[in-house]
Amino acid sequence: MIQRNNSDCYSRPLLPVDRQMFGPDATAKALEMLRLHPSYRATPLRELHGLAASVGIQSVHIKDESGRFGLGSFKSLGGAYAVVCLALEEASRVLGRVVNASELLDPDVRTVVRNLNVGCATDGNHGRSVAAGANLAGCRANIFVHEGVSPERIAAIARFGANVVEVAGNYDDAVAEAERVCHANGWIIVSDTSWPGYERIPRLVMQGYTVMVSEILAELERPPTHVFLQAGVGGFAAAMAASLTLDIGPARPKFIIVEPDRAACLFASNKVDAPVKIAPVEPTVMAMLECYEPSMLAWGILSRLADVYMTVCDADAIAAMQQLAAAENGTSRVIAGESGGAGLAGLLAAAADPHGRELIGLDSHSRVLLFNTEGATDPTIYKNLTGIDPGVLVPA
CATH class of the missing domain: 3.40.50.1100 (Rossmann fold)
Structure with missing residues (x-):
């Protein structure tokens, strides 16, 4: 059609x-x-x-x-990029100066960033990218997968040290659960889709x-x-x-x-x-x-x-x-x-x-x-x- x-x-x-x-x-x-x-x-x-x-x-x-x-x-370009941007922003806020990407391995920066939690729902590829970005930046990733995501794709996400949460239903169900849990825990949602009031991070992706x-x-x-x-x-x-x-x-x-x-x-x-x-x-x-x-x-x-x-x-x-x-x-x-x-x-x-x-x-x-x-x-x-x-x- x-x-x-x-x-x-x-x-x-x-x-x-x-x-x-x-x-x-x-x-x-x-x-x-x-x-x-x-x-x-x-x-x-x-x-x-x-x-x-x-x-x-x-x-x-x-x-x-x-x-x-x-x-x-x-998708490895988007989710990972957004996570690194968010990690640098948090380090800049806490340290009171502009922190550049070249400083990601600086001990003071790592100390700040390790307390940052990000989360997202995924069919596989976006979650893998977010997990890789969190691994690179030194923060924590929580990835919500629905029951249609294959075990191989789940394992690929977990290899980056992410906390993988399995959700009954389809992708939209995983999105809803990710939003609920992230809000409850104060985690940053790194989604590749947007909704009213939530556009800045998808733009980074x-x-x-x-x-x-x-x-x-x-x-x-x-x-x-x-x-x-x-x-x-x-x-x-x-x-x-x-x-x-x-x-x-x-x-x-x-x-x-x-x-x-x-x-x-x-x-x-x-x-x-x-x-x-x-x-x-x-x-x-x-x-x-x-x-x-x-x-x-x-x-x-x-x-x-x-x-x-x-x-x-x-x-x-x-x-x-x-x-x-x-x-x-x-x-x-x-x-x-x-x-x-x-x-x-x-x-x-x-x-x-x-x-x-x-x-x-x-x-x-x-x-x-x-x-x-x-x-x-x-x-x-x-x-x-x-x-x-x-x-x-x-x-x-």
Whole structure:
């Protein structure tokens, strides 16, 4: 299913706070801080020549986040960045001076930060990032997981020393429980979704994501004309759309938002031009995108910037995983998790539909940008879905 942006806000300017948080200066700040991480390096931007030719467009590039910081997901940029920012703010407040990221190992700073508690709900990747950020900063992380989060993903979070709390129900139930417990204990909620009165920390999370835009534009000779962005609550998609718009300017690309057909809260919100919560149905294999209510912050941005909303089915996502694993006869192979290939699934579905091609404006001059937002963060699930053992795949 595919539809144009129905919002009255469409094509209106971004808010001043969005320019402050996602513009080039903010991206430079996030990049400067993340470069202090000992394992920082720009992730690959892979060109898929054969795929572009097969769908009749000029080029396809995919930003491959499967190796980011060894955590397997773009979310390692956001949650960890926000936690470090909060830890530095707390140390600055207590010590009465500005504390920089280079001082994280200072004994006085560690003494202050070790008393800080952060918490969040997660499908897996965001919680892993928050736990990693807390481990780096020296504070405590409390991660709330719902019953659909696999044991492998829970173990990956626990390896960073986080307190993992298992919650009955779905992601929204974990969000509610995290909010209740964090408020009761005075812990700081580090969520990648926002609600009325809670926007500043999700903005920090999203600001961390903008590092990808800086890396991409440094490599591309010409900016993309189309960007397919998979979405759960919409934080990643909104951060990419805002940052690319503010960097590129009036010639900014078209943004196509791709969601699972079983959890398409942004698609449903666009229909009525207002954020709505949808009822849960059968779970989707795109577990990291299985969200039923948009982030208020993300919706405010996407209602201004998204050009098209579309949905893909589970079979499309699995086919995209398999195609990326075999891309270009192995020369540009990409190991994409269940949600990682959703953007490609959207491109293939749109390109195969004459109405979709026309609506999106795909033609022989189109330069498409995709994101592999996660690798095989659960190797067992990856093998079960694709029939491929990710351990034998080595990206080119």
